[in-house]
């Protein structure tokens with residue numbers, strides 16, 4: 142996490158995105174909702190490419206939440222097949238671009254093909270450093286916190302951790318993004334103003350940006366608008382504006 146004394150950087154190091162609006166994009170065209178998810182892949186590609194272009198170090202995409210399992214079975218099925226299909230098709234190009242791919246979320250809820258595809262893509266891109274692309278699948282912020290809390294409790298129970306040593310840094314390391322700086326910028330497309338159980342711990346001091354663009358229409362110009370808005374924000378991390386300005 143940046144210290145309060147650091148001035149806001151023009152380009153966020155880590156961007157987290159809720160890609161919302163696929164269903165409405167499709168419905169407006171009298172297409173099935175799943176056509177919106179397929180169309181959303183183009184926006185994923187554009188966002189990854191533009192992250193590399195702008196020098197963003199990490200991008201975290203919310204592809205499927207813990208709660209999305211409750212959607213109609215055929216939509217869940219299409220989404221799961223789409224992840225595997227996209228992975229197989231795009232992994233070489235991602236590797237060439239220097240992208241390291243990583244999945245966060247509860248893999249115990251996923252099918253074998255998905256889990257194997259994810260592990261293979263992670264392995265194939267493990268040495269890349271240009272952009273860390275975290276894809277959240279079967280992920281929920283509460284699940285992440287609970288899983289970390291359970292692990293910490295086990296360590297204390299087993300004598301591997303002294304309770305007094307349990308501080309924010311130690312707890313943060315147990316989370317799914319424990320090795321990643323907190324997101325500087327959060328973007329949600331599709332017009333809703335919610336965090337929807339995304340990275341609950343990590344977003345504590347993230348700058349939030351909401352836009353009405355439906356995800357399949359989100360492009361480099363929309364992304365630039367979000368980054369420009371971010372660059373104008375004053376990040377205070379709990380301090381006063383005078384303190385932050387005085388420290389510059």
Ligand code: FPP
Nearest residue numbers: 160161162163164165166178181182204227
């Ligand atoms: C939310 O829109 C979107 C999703 C639940 C799925 C996002 C998935 C993709 C963009 C597909 C590919 C992704 C990767 C990383 C390969 P919604 O369905 O809730 O839209 P609505 O609010 O208009 O109904």
